[in-house]
Amino acid sequence: MAKPKVAIFSMACCAGCALQIVNLEEKILDLVGAIDVVEWQEGLSEKSGGNYDIAIIEGSIVTEKEAEELRKIRQTAKIVIAIGACAHTGGINCLGNHMSVEEKKSIVYDGDAGKIDGLKDAIQPRPLNAIIKVDAVVPGCPINKNELVEAVKCLLLGKKFRLPDYPVCFECALKENGCLFDLDIICLGPITRAGCEAACPSINKECNGCRGWVDDPNQNAAKDILEKYGLSIEDIKKRFEIFNAYKTEIMEKKNA
């Protein structure tokens, strides 16, 4: 049997997720044994011309050109995996989405935006699934590399790759962390999807929701708690939006 052809693409992001793939070290050798990486900005240079079994994509979509490229990848790839918060939720790229593209250009480039070629076709940043159908997501900023290996394994085996559908708190309790709320630190663990082994609370840092929300977050309950700990609705919204601004944007449109 021919090895599955895998391509890795970077859209708008810090490329931190692809770096996690490089960090896979010995595991990547196994992975490489099982797959054939045909295109990779961080690793390979030659272009292979499509027909991928799996396309792994990091980053969000911030220009028309990227959107077009993404649609092309979709047409030629059997399976698309979105990796990282940028690709999954839009991530921090969507933080400014409450402003129009023009407003952002004028604030950031102080009137010089017209001179910059790459900005001509800028659009509001979007996660991949706002533009194409995504088959699997490996969330997080950056991704948990073991989860990526798991996802590729599942897809190779023809199994559905399932993310945990319970909050970070579960893993936090497994790690025997005391709860940050008891130290008056506001944590988004109760509504954020587990799978990172409670990376942040385990080093006494609050969760900011980089893995996106569980399927069915109890937002009212979350608001109750956050309010109880003295946060205003505006503060709460800001915290929710760090990694999930696109989702809030969509929900607000729906409710409007």
Next chain:
Amino acid sequence: MRFVSVNKEKFFELVNLLIKQKKERIVGVVKKDDDYIFNDLENAVELCLDYGKPTLLPPGKKYLLPRKETLLKFQNASSEIVNEAKPITLIGVHPYDLWAIKVMNAVFLSEPIDRNYAEKRKNMFIIGVDYLNPHPNSFCASIGTYEIHDGFDLLLTDIGKKYIITIDSEKGEKFIDKYIEFTKEATAIDLLFLDNAVNKAKEKYKLAMPLKKEELPKFLEDKYDNPLWTELAKKCFSCGKCNLVCPTCVCFNIEDKAELNLQEGVREREWHGCALKEFAEVAMGHNFRGKIEQRLRHRIYRKLSYTVSRYGIYGCVGCGRCINSCKAGIASPVEIIKKLNKE
């Protein structure tokens, strides 16, 4: 029953000796930030035997039903059963957690016996310690789990400068005989102090179950459709912490995991919990308890009624860990019974 006494310094010397011998894992209660956990000991000074707040995870569950355990290894068509159980000594298990181990025994040592659990239990030596500084969220006195007379090898009771040791097993006898120079036979006065300490502690509990525990299964019979469950569900995150931290929540999930070469793999079991949405989900995606209120209700019925009818033992030992850990403030069996009782 045999009792001996040991000076505190002597006891710590003994623990250090055990650690040095490296014959088995020596695990005890230690401080972690504002909490306590059971952990491998490097030195007896780490031990906090007068702890009041129950450890974050219960010791029985942590070491008898590890969070992740390999049950089977397979390679191509052949498989091999895995049953790893290394000798381990636990130091500082409170009576409610000893009661919880009884609940686990009822579940795992009744037919069909769980071989992995049985092997681990056989290899475990338990040194308990009486719970003399109850935490405000514990309610052991009201359900009778504040004291215990069996289910341990040794039980320490702090009477000031020394511990009285109650011996309840052959292994315990042998242990005391082996280290006879550390202890003295207990005197009648020692035993008076022991009773006194336990009885005094019983009066210190701030929280109590409003009904006698024998009344609870009957009481719950007609509370199944009570609106309270939906009320509580509005606040629940389905985070499963109330299950994880509970010493008698012993549900697990079993999964086969293949390696990348697709030739070999393992069968693993991992902790699970009925408060999680995925818990009652079966093939094709049907979920028997898809609604939060169903899951919350199930936990309470499991603790206060189902285990009684199935195993003749109460599934709640009153430790209060679920109360300590629920950020929504809705997990307390005491509050739930109080509210149901007011209707």
